[in-house]
Amino acid sequence: MAYKAEYIWLDGTEPTARLRSKTKILEDGATDLPIWGFDGSSTNQAPGSNSDCVLKPVFACPDPIRGGDDKLVMCEVLLTDMTPHPTNTRALLTPIAEKFAAQEPWFGIEQEYTFFKDGRPHGFPPGGFPAPQAFYYCGIGADEVFGRDIVEEHLDACLQAGLGISGINAEVMPGQWEFQVGPLSPLEVADHLWMARWLLYRIAEDYGVSATLDPKPVKGDWNGAGAHTNFSTKSMRTSYEDIIKACEALGKRASEHVENYGADIENRLTGQHETAPWHEFSYGVSNRGASVRIPWQVEKDGKGYIEDRRPNANMDPYVVARLITETVCSALGS
Ligand code: ADP
Ligand code: MN
Ligand code: MN
Ligand code: MN
Numbered sequence: 001m002a003y004k005a006e007y008i009w010l011d012g013t014e015p016t017a018r019l020r021s022k023t024k025i026l027e028d029g030a031t032d033l034p035i036w037g038f039d040g041s042s043t044n045q046a047p048g049s050n051s052d053c054v055l056k057p058v059f060a061c062p063d064p065i066r067g068g069d070d071k072l073v074m075c076e077v078l079l080t081d082m083t084p085h086p087t088n089t090r091a092l093l094t095p096i097a098e099k100f101a102a103q104e105p106w107f108g109i110e111q112e113y114t115f116f117k118d119g120r121p122h123g124f125p126p127g128g129f130p131a132p133q134a135f136y137y138c139g140i141g142a143d144e145v146f147g148r149d150i151v152e153e154h155l156d157a158c159l160q161a162g163l164g165i166s167g168i169n170a171e172v173m174p175g176q177w178e179f180q181v182g183p184l185s186p187l188e189v190a191d192h193l194w195m196a197r198w199l200l201y202r203i204a205e206d207y208g209v210s211a212t213l214d215p216k217p218v219k220g221d222w223n224g225a226g227a228h229t230n231f232s233t234k235s236m237r238t239s240y241e242d243i244i245k246a247c248e249a250l251g252k253r254a255s256e257h258v259e260n261y262g263a264d265i266e267n268r269l270t271g272q273h274e275t276a277p278w279h280e281f282s283y284g285v286s287n288r289g290a291s292v293r294i295p296w297q298v299e300k301d302g303k304g305y306i307e308d309r310r311p312n313a314n315m316d317p318y319v320v321a322r323l324i325t326e327t328v329c330s331a332l333g334s
Contacts, residue, residue: 123174262312
């Protein structure tokens with residue numbers, strides 16, 4: 001039987017790209033995923049007078065929503081001369097991932113997000129605020145947990161799709177959650193994270209809920225939403241000296257990283273709510289108020305990984321994985 005392939009890509013919305021997708025019917029038994037096209041004038045990727053953009057499949061997995069032989073297909077956007085579109089951040093990651101592949105960089109990303117329902121965070125009462133943050137993180141019970149049905153369905157969908165999801169937890173603010181992807185190589189973690197985001201939006205849609213990656217969904221004394229990025233190389237997984245070298249290397253290029261870690265980062269990295277101020281760089285063992293945390297177990301074992309706590313929930317993992325790989329691997333390799 002003919003089957004459905006959902007072609008997914010990143011659009012040209014500024015300052016934060018959005019996901020788009022549409023369905024292609026492929027013939028029974030067809031294993032090649034052909035290139036396809038779309039109207040770039042409707043996605044901020046082309047002028048109407050020259051609107052064609054190209055979709056090039058780069059990663060496919062089973063579609064857990066439609067089931068059967070149906071597929072989800074992550075695509076890069078190309079110009080009609082087959083060169084990368086200016087919005088194609090994946091094309092910039094590929095050569096960096098290849099250049100440093102021998103150092104075996106691994107990423108584990110903690111994606112925080114917030115459900116909105118009826119125009120307010122899921123769990124916020126109409127016209128007011130819930131009880132202050134205290135018991136929502138990893139909480140249980142109907143007065144603390146909002147949207148678990150969606151979260152469970154999303155977790156199952158990611159597993160059925162074969163994505164490298166490694167856990168979930170309820171977060172500090174009502175309606176706020178996290179899933180983790182990895183550890184995986186730079187291109188894999190970014191492809192899988194974008195696919196997991198698409199599944200989250202798609203599943204929440206059926207519940208009349210919108211999942212958002214807004215880094216500071218509620219102003220005031222409420223936690224923002226981040227995408228802590230855990231990172232290691234082969235040598236960091238055996239040497240504490242290289243753990244420290246990696247932190248120092250990140251410190252030397254701190255502002256370049258922060259500028260590319262997601263729009264509105266100054267509103268989230270305030271120095272409060274388990275963050276370090278965006279304009280200062282620090283690292284420390286077990287310190288959730290540092291830019292980069294060395295987990296206590298890593299200090300104890302004298303090897304492992306580091307956690308860059310700065311990336312926003314709305315970051316582009318193709319960009320973050322490229323910057324961290326380039327900064328740390330070039331420092332460790334020299
Ligand atoms: P936190 O205590 O900060 O909430 P989590 O358990 O949510 O930590 O996430 C830790 C992440 O670190 C997971 O995604 C995990 O896959 C990842 N991770 C574990 N070991 C490594 C490693 N050696 N290199 C990179 N990432 C790793
Ligand atoms: Mn976490
Ligand atoms: Mn978290
Ligand atoms: Mn974390």
